[in-house]
Amino acid sequence: MLAPALIIMGCLLPIQYASAFNFNDVAQRAKALSAKAYVKPVPDIPKEVDDLTLEQYRDIRFKSEKSPWASAKLPFDLAFFHEGHLFNQPVKMNEILGKNVREIRFDPNNFTYGANKIDPSKLRGLGFAGFRVHYPLNNTSYKDEVLSFLGASYFRAIGKDQRYGLSARGLAVDTALNSGEEFPQFVEFWIERPKAGDKQLTIYALLNSRRVTGAYSFILKPGVDTAIEVKAQLYLRENVSKLGIAPLTSMFLYGKNQRSPVEDYRPEVHDSDGLLVASGTGEWIWRPLVNPKRLLVTSYTLSNPIGFGLMQRERNFAAYQDLSSRYEKGPSAWVQPKGKWGSGRVELVQIPTPDETNDNIVAYWVPDTPPKVGQPFNIEYTLLWQKDAEKSSPLSWVTQTRRGNGFQAKPDDSIGLLVDFEGPAFKKLPENTKLDAVVSVDDNGKLLSSEAVKNEATGGWRINIKLRRNEENKPVEIRAFLRNANTTLSETWSYILPPN
Structure with a gap:
């Protein structure tokens, strides 16, 4: 009986590496994963949480005192999302501490379930749906939520005096094609435990889908403009018709250029009001967003772009009059390439939507030369979440x-x-x-x-x-x-x- 017990205990111990776990370790996993046949995950969660409405799901909250860093008084804290509602795919979470990597395991007792009639003892086999990062962004006495990863490869962040608005994604595959879009998913994360006084946090992620795998590094730098340094190495299992790099996802219902079709006290409703592109030739291009009656896909052909982003230029509360959504505080997101990206296009997809509950705007970079199957494709960029000093033409x-x-x-x-x-x-x-x-x-x-x-x-x-x-x-x-x-x-x- 002693040997099995030792084996079980050994599984709970941290895994030790010869050197600190880093991006190359994730890249090796992504490469190895790409050589294997894709196995579609099958949701296996109890009906009690699978059938929750969005409001009921939001009533499930992680206990802040259960954060793995709560007692260490570090500058950053972690909190986790419960599986349920639309988020029925478990995400494996790990912490990096020196040369050790340990899994952060799901425990239903670390959550409160609000008004939901749920027995936590039936949920012990679940995993996390995602996580969020807290940091004292607006004052030193409170740690604001500054970054969130939840659903497929979606994530969003905010800077000082901002509210959540648009989102980013790790990757977009075949967006707006008749063949249908493929949504890669971050299936595992590794987060470096910060030290006292640290002002940045490093996160690694493994991405997987039917045709693509990838290794990602995210270096989070909260501030007036929160910056995320993104590094990715992608591998294709098979060819992809359209690979969208650094995708941004937002919502535009109506605005100054397009009135509301129904009576609404709010003059404007949108998380972003335009696409901004800085070409490699020095031209700055502004395309106001619309809510079209049918799918509208447009693009700008460029070589070595300076950057692009979905921007929220209207910053006056009077333009929105919405006390709950506070659209005037939503961030603009600016993608700033590192190195030369070569030739390609910034593509803008605008999808009809009847209300503000749907993200109907997508923008991303499509390289002219797509990755080859089995060969690594490397990309790096900085993602800025801005409000008071947004990117714009230096002229007007x-x-x-x-x-x-x-x-x-x-x-x-x-x-x-x-x-x-x-x-x-x-x-x-x-x-x-x-x-x-x-x-x-x-x-x-x-x-x-x-x-x-x-x-x-x-x-x-x-x-x-x-x-x-x-x-x-x-x-x-x-x-x-x-x-x-x-x-x-x-x-x-x-x-x-x-x-x-």
């Missing part, structure tokens, strides 16, 4: 896009668009300067008029555009920027008018 940027003609003595079928710009480029201009509005419309539109006028209310400039659509069932693409003689003074406003 779009502050709002409005659609409508205003008063017309003789209404017609023309479409009016007003684009406001603000920025430092205007502060150096002489008082009586005249700027040119450089406007172009694709073959499905006819430009009727355009002009640039100074906006006395803001100190910026406005472009007034009037156009007519040729075919109602096709989109129209419009581009515009401000110019003084031969000098460009603004980012490029690039708008898609969806089909009617």
